[in-house]
Amino acid sequence: MEKDTKAFQRVYTKLFQLTKATVSLYAKGVGNEELAIVDGRLAQVVKIMGDMVTLQIFGGTEGIATNAEVIFAGKAPTLKVGDDLAGRFFNAYGEPLEGGEILGREQEIGGPSVNPVRRKQPSEYIPTGIAGIDLNNALVTGQKIPFFADPDQPYNQVMAMVALRAKADKIILAGMGLTNDDYLYFKNVFDNAGALDRIVGFINTTENPPVERLLVPDMALTAAEYFAVEKNEKVLVLLTDMTLYSDALSIVSNRMDQIPSKDSMPGSLYSDLAKLYEKAVQFPDGGSITIIAVTTLSGGDITHAVPDNTGYITEGQLFLRKDSDVGKVIVDPFRSLSRLKQLVIGKKTREDHPQVMNAAVRLYADAANAKTKQENGFDLTDYDERTLEFAKGYSRQLLAIDVNIETDAMLETAYELFGKYFKPAEVGIRQEFVDKYWKNKG
Amino acid sequence: MNTIGNVTGVIANLVIVETEGTTSQNEICFIKLGETKLMAEVIKVVGKKAYIQVFESTRGLKVGTEVEFMGHMLEATLGPGILSKNFDGLMNDLDKMEGVFLKRGDYTDPLDFDKKFEFKVLAKEGDKVTAGSWLGEVKENWISHKIMVPFKFEGEYTIKSIKGDGEYSPKDTMAILIDRDGKKHEVTMVQKWPVKVPIRAYREKPRPFRILETGIRVMDTLNPMAEGGTGFIPGPFGSGKTVLQHNLSKNAEADLVIVAACGERANEVVEIFTEFPELDDPRTGRKLMERTTIIANTSNMPVAAREASVYTAMTIAEYYRAMGLKVLLLADSTSRWAQALREMSNRMEELPGPDGFPMDLSAIIANFYARAGFVYLNNGETGSITFIGTVSPAGGNLKEPVTESTKKVARSFYALSQERADSKRYPAIDPIDSYSKYLEYPEIAEYLNEKIAPNWTESVFEAKDILLRGKEVYEQINILGDDGVPIDYHIKYWRSELVDFVILQQDAFDKIDASSSLDRQYYMLKKTLEIAHIDFPFDSFEDVGPYFKRVINALKQMNYSEYESEKFKNNEKELEKILGEKRADAEAEKA
Numbered sequence A: 001m002e003k004d005t006k007a008f009q010r011v012y013t014k015l016f017q018l019t020k021a022t023v024s025l026y027a028k029g030v031g032n033e034e035l036a037i038v039d040g041r042l043a044q045v046v047k048i049m050g051d052m053v054t055l056q057i058f059g060g061t062e063g064i065a066t067n068a069e070v071i072f073a074g075k076a077p078t079l080k081v082g083d084d085l086a087g088r089f090f091n092a093y094g095e096p097l098e099g100g101e102i103l104g105r106e107q108e109i110g111g112p113s114v115n116p117v118r119r120k121q122p123s124e125y126i127p128t129g130i131a132g133i134d135l136n137n138a139l140v141t142g143q144k145i146p147f148f149a150d151p152d153q154p155y156n157q158v159m160a161m162v163a164l165r166a167k168a169d170k171i172i173l174a175g176m177g178l179t180n181d182d183y184l185y186f187k188n189v190f191d192n193a194g195a196l197d198r199i200v201g202f203i204n205t206t207e208n209p210p211v212e213r214l215l216v217p218d219m220a221l222t223a224a225e226y227f228a229v230e231k232n233e234k235v236l237v238l239l240t241d242m243t244l245y246s247d248a249l250s251i252v253s254n255r256m257d258q259i260p261s262k263d264s265m266p267g268s269l270y271s272d273l274a275k276l277y278e279k280a281v282q283f284p285d286g287g288s289i290t291i292i293a294v295t296t297l298s299g300g301d302i303t304h305a306v307p308d309n310t311g312y313i314t315e316g317q318l319f320l321r322k323d324s325d326v327g328k329v330i331v332d333p334f335r336s337l338s339r340l341k342q343l344v345i346g347k348k349t350r351e352d353h354p355q356v357m358n359a360a361v362r363l364y365a366d367a368a369n370a371k372t373k374q375e376n377g378f379d380l381t382d383y384d385e386r387t388l389e390f391a392k393g394y395s396r397q398l399l400a401i402d403v404n405i406e407t408d409a410m411l412e413t414a415y416e417l418f419g420k421y422f423k424p425a426e427v428g429i430r431q432e433f434v435d436k437y438w439k440n441k442g
Numbered sequence B: 001m002n003t004i005g006n007v008t009g010v011i012a013n014l015v016i017v018e019t020e021g022t023t024s025q026n027e028i029c030f031i032k033l034g035e036t037k038l039m040a041e042v043i044k045v046v047g048k049k050a051y052i053q054v055f056e057s058t059r060g061l062k063v064g065t066e067v068e069f070m071g072h073m074l075e076a077t078l079g080p081g082i083l084s085k086n087f088d089g090l091m092n093d094l095d096k097m098e099g100v101f102l103k104r105g106d107y108t109d110p111l112d113f114d115k116k117f118e119f120k121v122l123a124k125e126g127d128k129v130t131a132g133s134w135l136g137e138v139k140e141n142w143i144s145h146k147i148m149v150p151f152k153f154e155g156e157y158t159i160k161s162i163k164g165d166g167e168y169s170p171k172d173t174m175a176i177l178i179d180r181d182g183k184k185h186e187v188t189m190v191q192k193w194p195v196k197v198p199i200r201a202y203r204e205k206p207r208p209f210r211i212l213e214t215g216i217r218v219m220d221t222l223n224p225m226a227e228g229g230t231g232f233i234p235g236p237f238g239s240g241k242t243v244l245q246h247n248l249s250k251n252a253e254a255d256l257v258i259v260a261a262c263g264e265r266a267n268e269v270v271e272i273f274t275e276f277p278e279l280d281d282p283r284t285g286r287k288l289m290e291r292t293t294i295i296a297n298t299s300n301m302p303v304a305a306r307e308a309s310v311y312t313a314m315t316i317a318e319y320y321r322a323m324g325l326k327v328l329l330l331a332d333s334t335s336r337w338a339q340a341l342r343e344m345s346n347r348m349e350e351l352p353g354p355d356g357f358p359m360d361l362s363a364i365i366a367n368f369y370a371r372a373g374f375v376y377l378n379n380g381e382t383g384s385i386t387f388i389g390t391v392s393p394a395g396g397n398l399k400e401p402v403t404e405s406t407k408k409v410a411r412s413f414y415a416l417s418q419e420r421a422d423s424k425r426y427p428a429i430d431p432i433d434s435y436s437k438y439l440e441y442p443e444i445a446e447y448l449n450e451k452i453a454p455n456w457t458e459s460v461f462e463a464k465d466i467l468l469r470g471k472e473v474y475e476q477i478n479i480l481g482d483d484g485v486p487i488d489y490h491i492k493y494w495r496s497e498l499v500d501f502v503i504l505q506q507d508a509f510d511k512i513d514a515s516s517s518l519d520r521q522y523y524m525l526k527k528t529l530e531i532a533h534i535d536f537p538f539d540s541f542e543d544v545g546p547y548f549k550r551v552i553n554a555l556k557q558m559n560y561s562e563y564e565s566e567k568f569k570n571n572e573k574e575l576e577k578i579l580g581e582k583r584a585d586a587e588a589e590k591a
Ligand SMILES: Nc1ncnc2c1ncn2[C@@H]1O[C@H](COP(=O)(O)OP(=O)(O)O)[C@@H](O)[C@H]1O
Pocket: A338, A339, A340, B235, B236, B237, B238, B239, B240, B241, B242, B243, B244, B426, B427, B428, B506, B507, B508, B509
């Protein structure tokens, strides 16, 4: 984002109000959402009242003086889009981190939405090798889905793994409040996989000012739209961490004296998040944007405004949890959901997939009941004991995030576990599938 | 001359305009941003300042920009050709827009004005008519679309001339009417109506007295929806609100269905676009899309237009009701509409009510629900709007303003439970908390007992009672342990599981189970209650569950088979065999 002073730019030097995230001044001819540079920092118009203009300062207002120089740019924030983006990492303003220039067309970020009648129904299966996802919560191109995880879960690692296995033409990483270590981790993993030329990164780390994050998802999604619309590519966008993004939203809205809604979040949180997530789309010409996000929870609380609004917007959620019985992090089959799985399982995957999925989850639920019984000191029946053993195998061999097998092998593994502990009548899979696929009926 | 004003302030999509001329509440205006005109609505006027909510992004808008006030409110365009279309919240035809992305200020005609319709005249010269009187009809898909005296016409008119049968375009003059003062008025097939004002061209709105079949057992059998009634579906995310509404739109016995996708996912609307043109209407055999109209204002589309979308949908529903049709109106989700109101109210710095919602939220919701209903038209025919909205309570907690305000006005309450959804007991309608006030209406009870079977309502209350008892004993078993309670407790529990699995649970994705006729619902409830009446002998509590599971499985197989088919009868024989085993035991025990 350059600071060249063109003829039409207007310069002011008198601020009459400063808050942590905003400044106000008297200025004329200013457009809503127009960019400005305040004391060398990027800012955007968020409110106009007569001659009074309020700007949100992405880098924070620390040290800004009332006589700071304000230069209006006459345009909304933009990103230079082109094939040149591939393989590079950028800051929140779309400037290459390693310096240099990008060749491309200047494109406004946060552009319009896709006309719903021009969308195609998502239908392409994305295998990840992780059975907790593929078997129980299959992903589809054009889907938007977050990981719900406590901050100590290895969500960034899982996300990097999913991204590499997803066979996407481009992976766009939007890091918001990413630790420097995690940023380097992503870079390393992609580099080792020889995938760097397919990656585009927009990075705001914990070392950067929080309000800058507000630009990051729009930058990433503008780049994604370039590749998906103009190159008909399959683009995977990784948004991590959307809770930190939302925190930045609340900083700005609170500084603007807006009445906060639940959990001090702005009343418009739902619309703000939906505008980003709804950029996930299957285009008619083959290109697609799939969004995998991270929403960190505090103490597993999904009723907090951020996960709650997210759940209402996204097409399911993947819940990470440590299973202390087997000592592994698993994708929780109860609280996770992929709302689009119906579009591919049993259609793009083997016909018995839905039945096997449901049967295993049902048995796992029986095991959970048996466990409660056990904890309350009641006697266990023989069936209870068997479900508990099954649950351990299921957790270790299928739900754990370190599993990496083909979808058919997941189904085979499930039958092996069924056969080890149950009779077909107890599992309740349609007879024709039992005959066809269940090998060790005991 | 239209009033002109100038922009003096911009906060997101709230714009303040100063004007010397007259403006009015809810008046439509256009902001002239370069070549683009942005549509907006007046939501408050203070002195010379009009506060307007813009139905588009306000990016780049500057102080001083000219605004033209149009002298009318937001209006729906009503005429033949609405059916099967996909509109946005302001009734722009989405299919007519160019390009993949929505363009700001791109407003398209709701109707196809060049299309010809076959007109059949219903009135004659000299007839006295009033607003809503049927002048003629045209075929629209398969319905007889009535051409009416515009709703805006006040008082009585005389038909001076009217066109004969033949082909006409929507904008052709079809009749000339004369008012009391002898003034002439031309009537075409098209009229406009302000969406926030109810259409009142009917004689009477009685209490609903018959039910609207939905094919969904937990509704029709347990908590029926009245034709012309109101209901709402609250539930946390993922509990099945949208799947239930889609299922209603597919299977309910309505002449036409209007779906307002209000601030929710675009892919869910795409599902309707993609599937409905292929799916058959179970009653008429025509494609579902032929009776469906979609108002799509998804979560990424402008917030102010989201608020308008439910009104646009209601106005279209009222228009078709005035033709004597049975309309089902669905809105998913009314909470997003309430949130749109909240966003604006916050920007205007109004004194907030609970959770930051506007103070008059309850009144706004009540007025909206009041527009549904069963009516006798002025010509004695009947029409109805049955309205069912979903509510998305924050954090899944029903103690929040939108749920509470809606509960005051909607007569049926279908509460989706997280627990039932987690255990995949779909549709996850909580059988204990949910209710239909209509079941308490004597006229509805009478209707049901006459239509389905004498004593039907008694059976329904018995089923409800079994569910309640089951819940109570389940809590006891959990506290005291399986062997800490009498066997009878297990039997009571499993009776409620029987009703749960056979009547309540229904597979929305199974071709056959997705919809159940009233005959079939009667048969299954009778069968289920018969089994619940049997005094099964059991030696140990451990035998109760496995036996009932077999019974349930046999009944479920019946649910999955075509009603009264060979397969259905075989499943029933299997059931009788399982029941026979225990009956024999019972006989043996007695002997
Ligand atoms: N009746 C049903 N039968 C089977 N699955 C269902 C049913 N209702 C909901 N589901 C499952 O739950 C998911 C979420 O349902 P949905 O209606 O989208 O929830 P909500 O609108 O309440 O957020 C669906 O994608 C589907 O997997």
